[in-house]
Amino acid sequence: MLDSETLALAKKVNDRLIVADHMMVTAESCTGGLIAASLTTVAGSSRMLYGGFVTYDNRAKTDLIDVPADLISEHGAVSEPVARAMAEGALRKAGVDLAVSVTGIAGPGGGSEEKPIGLVHFAVATKERTLHRKEEFGDQGRDIVRQLSVRVALEMVLDSY
Secondary structure, X not given: OOOHHXXXXXXXXXXXXXXXXXXXXXXXXXXXXXXXXXXXOOOOHHHOEEEEEEOOOHHHHHHHHOOOHHHHHHHOOOOXXXXXXXXXXXXXXXXXXXXXXXXXXXXXXXXXXXXXXOEEXXXXXXXXXXEEEEXXXXXOXXXXXXXXXXXXXXXXXXXXX
């Protein structure tokens, strides 16, 4: 069940894309499909959501949405270049108007000094540009980091219109 803030954001995204007659796709790692799930809680979302790629494993990033393996090796899966490549790859694969991607470390493990738990990279790609955003939510627990990531992703979609 979505909290009221996330549900309101999902409804705004649905409404805005439907009015624009645009379709979007998601490319999700640490959120595991929660962005797409939030959008589909709104009636009529089939008019604006193509679907989503859950690319949790690095091989899925490479196999499903063409993120270069050497990019992941060089920068790590949780990085600006990979977030951008995820969004751009999903956009190309789906052939839609907009893609949003998220890759991060939700915890409880997996963090490091360089890349701490709660670090999340986002990207929104259109045919014209790709925008990036980095958030450091801190070690608030896996569920909170994932919920906050969904909100940021939806806000980025709204900000791109």
